[in-house]
Amino acid sequence: MAKKTKEQITYNMKMVRNKDSKIELKLRNALWEKGYRYRKNVKSVYGHPDIAFIGKKIAVFCDSEFWHGYDWENRKNDFKSNQDFWIPKIERNIERDNEVTEKLQSEGWTVIRFWGKDITKRLNYCIDMIMKAIQEKHNEKH
Numbered sequence: 001m002a003k004k005t006k007e008q009i010t011y012n013m014k015m016v017r018n019k020d021s022k023i024e025l026k027l028r029n030a031l032w033e034k035g036y037r038y039r040k041n042v043k044s045v046y047g048h049p050d051i052a053f054i055g056k057k058i059a060v061f062c063d064s065e066f067w068h069g070y071d072w073e074n075r076k077n078d079f080k081s082n083q084d085f086w087i088p089k090i091e092r093n094i095e096r097d098n099e100v101t102e103k104l105q106s107e108g109w110t111v112i113r114f115w116g117k118d119i120t121k122r123l124n125y126c127i128d129m130i131m132k133a134i135q136e137k138h139n140e141k142h
Contacts, residue, residue, distance in 0.1 A: 023062045023116040024050050030127055036134070046107075047100030056137040057109045060130060061097070064116045069094040110137065 019041045028051060031038060038060075042052040049059035069075070069090045079086045101111045110133045114126050 019050070021062065021064065021116075023064065023114075023119040026123065027051065027060070027062055027114070027119050027126060030123055031130065034127065034131075036130070045109075046103050049104075053134060053137075056134055057107075058130070058133050058137060059104055059109050059111050061100075061111070061113045062116065062119060063097065063113055066090075067093055068097060068115075070115055070117075 024040075028038070028040060031051070036053075039052045039054055040050065042049055042054070045052055045054075045059060047059065047061070050062045051060035052058065063070075065071075067090065072090065072094060076087055076090070097113070101113070104111050112129060112133060114129075119126055
């Protein structure tokens, strides 16, 4: 495989979507088909969850493995170029994810985070986890 130029890499990274990604669409479509209604990319909720059930205070995040540091302690050594940029960047993303989760939980939200590979390979499991959280919130109110 030919080595990419810095310009090609920059272009590729700029094309990465931060909302309506394949994993988000897959999970949202499956929820919609099951009759669940939600809001997407909610700016009024801290951390802007990918999927939110506002009345139930459930926030769902679809985290891609690259940007959110899946298996980070083993993977951070995979970076061959521009380590001074990428390692702090991804570590800050991990830190921010933890801050968002802690703040939302302190405000009474249930926070669910899925890795992209779980949505892709275990979609029914992800749906079941969300349905369980919705049921638990429903039971709390009654």
